[in-house]
Amino acid sequence: MTTVPSGQAIGARGLRKSYGDKKVLDGVDITVAEGSIFSLLGPNGAGKTTAVQILSTLIRADAGEIRVAGHDLARDPQAVRRAIGVTGQFSAVDSLLSGEENMLLMSDLNHLPRRDGRRRVAALLERFELADAAKKSPVTYSGGMRRRLDLAMTLVGDPRIIFLDEPTTGLDPRSRRTMWEIIEELVAAGTTIFLTTQYLEEADRLADRIAVLDGGRIVAEGSSDELKRLIPGGHVRLTFAELGGLDKAFTVFPGSSRDDETLTLTVPGDGRVETLRHVLAALDAAAVTVDDLTVHRPDLDDVFFALTGHSATTDKEDSR
Amino acid sequence: MSAIADSTTMLRRNFTHSVRYAAMTLSGLLLPVLMMLMFVYIFGGAIGPAISAGTGGGVSYIDYLTPGILVMAVGAGSASTAVSVAVDMKEGIIARFRTMAISRGSVITGQVVGSTIRTLVSLALVIGVALLVGFRPAAGPVAWLGAIGLLALLILAFTWLAVAFGLVVRSAEGANMASMPMQFLPLVSSAFMAPDLMSSGIGWFAAYQPFTPIIDTLRGLLLGTPIGNSGYLAVGWCLGLTLLGFLWARSAFNRDPRR
Numbered sequence: 001m002t003t004v005p006s007g008q009a010i011g012a013r014g015l016r017k018s019y020g021d022k023k024v025l026d027g028v029d030i031t032v033a034e035g036s037i038f039s040l041l042g043p044n045g046a047g048k049t050t051a052v053q054i055l056s057t058l059i060r061a062d063a064g065e066i067r068v069a070g071h072d073l074a075r076d077p078q079a080v081r082r083a084i085g086v087t088g089q090f091s092a093v094d095s096l097l098s099g100e101e102n103m104l105l106m107s108d109l110n111h112l113p114r115r116d117g118r119r120r121v122a123a124l125l126e127r128f129e130l131a132d133a134a135k136k137s138p139v140t141y142s143g144g145m146r147r148r149l150d151l152a153m154t155l156v157g158d159p160r161i162i163f164l165d166e167p168t169t170g171l172d173p174r175s176r177r178t179m180w181e182i183i184e185e186l187v188a189a190g191t192t193i194f195l196t197t198q199y200l201e202e203a204d205r206l207a208d209r210i211a212v213l214d215g216g217r218i219v220a221e222g223s224s225d226e227l228k229r230l231i232p233g234g235h236v237r238l239t240f241a242e243l244g245g246l247d248k249a250f251t252v253f254p255g256s257s258r259d260d261e262t263l264t265l266t267v268p269g270d271g272r273v274e275t276l277r278h279v280l281a282a283l284d285a286a287a288v289t290v291d292d293l294t295v296h297r298p299d300l301d302d303v304f305f306a307l308t309g310h311s312a313t314t315d316k317e318d319s320r
Numbered sequence: 321m322s323a324i325a326d327s328t329t330m331l332r333r334n335f336t337h338s339v340r341y342a343a344m345t346l347s348g349l350l351l352p353v354l355m356m357l358m359f360v361y362i363f364g365g366a367i368g369p370a371i372s373a374g375t376g377g378g379v380s381y382i383d384y385l386t387p388g389i390l391v392m393a394v395g396a397g398s399a400s401t402a403v404s405v406a407v408d409m410k411e412g413i414i415a416r417f418r419t420m421a422i423s424r425g426s427v428i429t430g431q432v433v434g435s436t437i438r439t440l441v442s443l444a445l446v447i448g449v450a451l452l453v454g455f456r457p458a459a460g461p462v463a464w465l466g467a468i469g470l471l472a473l474l475i476l477a478f479t480w481l482a483v484a485f486g487l488v489v490r491s492a493e494g495a496n497m498a499s500m501p502m503q504f505l506p507l508v509s510s511a512f513m514a515p516d517l518m519s520s521g522i523g524w525f526a527a528y529q530p531f532t533p534i535i536d537t538l539r540g541l542l543l544g545t546p547i548g549n550s551g552y553l554a555v556g557w558c559l560g561l562t563l564l565g566f567l568w569a570r571s572a573f574n575r576d577p578r579r
Contacts, residue, residue, distance in 0.1 A: 056419045059576040081421040092416040096340045097333070108329040109422050111322065157420070 008067070009034040009161050009192035010055060015064035017050055024050045025061070026216035032209075037183070037193040039207035041200065041304070046213045048196035049089060052165045055194065056086045069161055085159030087151045089166045093138045099149050100125065100134040106156035117156075124152045128182070144175025151182065161192045168202060180206060200304060214308040227303045229272070236279050238265045239292035252286045253279075263291075323423035330430025337404065338438060348400045349442045352393035353449050359385055359512055360453060367513060374514050379543060383457070386450045387538035388511025390471060391531060393446050395506060397439035398478035399499040405431055405486025406495035415577060428483055428573060435479045443471060457542040467541040473558035474534060478502055480565025487572035506531050510539075530557040 010032035017025040024047045032038040040048050053059045055068060057077045066073040069083035086092075093102050103125060107117030125131045128148040138146055147167060154162060164183070168176040183206055187193055197203055203210045204224045211221040220227055228234075240246045240263045249265050250258050256267045269275040276295060283290060298306075338345045359367075360382050368381035408414060408427075417427055447455075459467065485498035508522060509515075509531035515523040526532055533553035540547035 058415055058418055078421050081419055084419065086416065086419045088412060088415060092412040094333070094411060094413045096337050101336065105329065105333060108332075109326060109417070109420055111325065153416070 008032060009036075010038070010066075010068050010194060012055065012064060012066045015051065015054065015066070016062045017047075017054060017059075018062055023216050025054070028064075028213070028216070028218055030055075030211065030218075032192060032194055034192055035187065035190050036208040037187050037195060037206050039203040039210045040194070040196045040213050041198070041203045041210050042196075042213035043198055043308070047216045048198075048213055049165055051213070052086070052088075052163050052194070052196055056084055056163050057081055058086075083159060084161045084163065085154035085157055086163045087147075087154045087165065087167060089169065093146060093149055093153065095137060095139045098135050098137055099130055099141070102138065102149060102153055103134075103156060106153045110157040112156070120156060124155055128152045142175070144171050144178065147171065147175070147179060148182070151179075155186075159191070161194065162186065164193060164195045166196055166198065168197070168199065176202075212304065212307055219307045220303070228298050230303060230306075234269055234295075234297045236267045236269055236276060237294045237296060238267065238279075238283075238290050239263060240265070241289065241291045245288050245290070248286055249283065249288045249290075252282050252288065323426060323429075326423040326426035327429040327433070330426045331433050332430075334404075334430045334434030338434065341404075344400060344403075345438065348396055348438065349445055351396050352389055352442060352446050355392060356385060356389040356446060356450060357453070359389075363512070370517055371514060374517065379545065380454065380456075382450060382454045383543055384539070385512065386446070386455045386457075387542055388506060388509070388535050389446055389450070390443055390538065391474065391535050392503070392506045392511060393442045394439055394471065394474050394478055395499075395502040397435060397442055397475070398482035398502050399496060400438070401431060401435040401479055402482040402486040402489075402495035402499040403492050404435075405483050406489055407492050409487060409490055409577075410492075418577070425570075425573075428569060431483055431486075432479050435482070436475050439475050439479075458544040459542045463541045463544075467538055470534070470538055470541070470554060470558070473555065473562070477558045477561035477565060480562055480569055482565075484565050484568035484572055487569055505529060506535070510535050530561070533557065 008031055010030060012028065012030040015025050015028040015030070016023070028047075028051065030038070030040075030051070040051060042048050050059070054061045054064075055066065055073070057073060057080055060074075068080045071079040071083070073080050093099075094105065097105065100121065103121040104117065107121055110117075112120065122131075125134050128151070130145060130149055130152065133141060133145060138149055141149065151164075151167070167183070168179050171179065180202070183193060183195070193206075195203070195206060208223065209221065210224055210227060211218045212227070213219070220230060222230070238249060240249065243260065243263065246258055246260065246263050246265055250256060253265070253267045256265050258265050267279055269279065364381045364385075368384075371381055371384045372379060408431075414427060418424075457464075481502070482495075482499055486495050489495050489498050508526050509529055510526060511531065513526075515526035515532065517523075518526055530553075533550035534557060536545075536550040537547050537554040539545055540550065
């Protein structure tokens, strides 16, 4: 077993966890650079929440070496807890306390001096657009407001690393976008984010690195672009004004496929700039005039399907 | 240091919960008083003479009844503790607490101390109303101290048991069910009736279940009736149940939460 180098926000090697004879995590390695957004992407039941629960000290792994914020998680969980904040899948707020009381509770538990705590709480409520609802019970909040309160409570302690377990699941598109903007602001301020999601769009938009978790194993890891390049399906589509152009171009690109009705030619390629430049140069050399050009790259949905054999948001049963 | 600060914070949270759950808190406080009034004014006429005759004519029914009601109030208090712990565990906020750098036991300490304070208020209420309707304890200061000490031991035992129930069952309904024995076993004890006046099987059970020596000891301390070896049994039961409840609650709380 290799050791986890320090200096990373999160490093885990050989993470294993079973419930009964069901292996939930089956040898998972995770590395998250400081100040980045790392996304664990996977369908329901893939083990995402279990991974977050282990990395955030909530449950113990059966095996594996874990360092979070420079501390050995098994040896010094309290030190890890001082550096992290967790916002769970199911909003962990106290519904018998008002929004503001929930925030002040976090301030007390973080041992902030009373006045500093009050100031910080007021600022966060303002920033998360919860000031008007501060005196009300979270029971009366919308889903988006509850998640914002949940995250605001996490931020009272000013954590360096934040775990967000499916922060936008079940939210309407507008609330989702608000949440994304908040996450982007946090990273801009230097916070490390560990994000789990079953939404490809979310990982695509937010994450610096994405690990695809399926059946307790990481089946692929890289930036969104790297993942997309892993699989075939990218192509350049050329549209011509008249049939002559299509004929000429078809001879230039052997292996391409033509559609005489729509006057389009599909040229396979990985969608990188060099490939595109090569296509344009070949067209120039043959003096073909192109009416329109589109580059299609496989989206994460294609990647996910290719890697796991099922799509990300359906097939819940398959992955269990 | 931080353990005390965190426990205080949790106690404050627990207190706010009692205020927000006003209906439940109030019914918890009033139930024992209502039970007492019911037994005195509805059943007292029938049971009272038998009790009086059994004790050689010296003890009025309200005097006989009050120690039992006090023990019952402790049971009722522990039921609400079990429910509030179970509800709390479901809230998900406990998971948040577990990932924060706070004293591990502070959540439970807050519950135990909060519950103890609520039960003490309830006991004071019972004693106050009992005095109004004719309770005349014969106890001197030492006996009163002994009675208060025994009640405190009982609160400790029941609260820890209740916390363990709340941690294990994880639903309000389950917690209420689990704490049923603490609420209803007093009915089949010497609380309202002398066991030797009950039908033989039930009487045997009533004589040997833990509530009976506890109630008899309390009665002895408050009324000056003979205690016999009930005192040792009462203290033994309380200490045993406290230890059981504490160890059970601790192991349930330290276990990894279920998914």
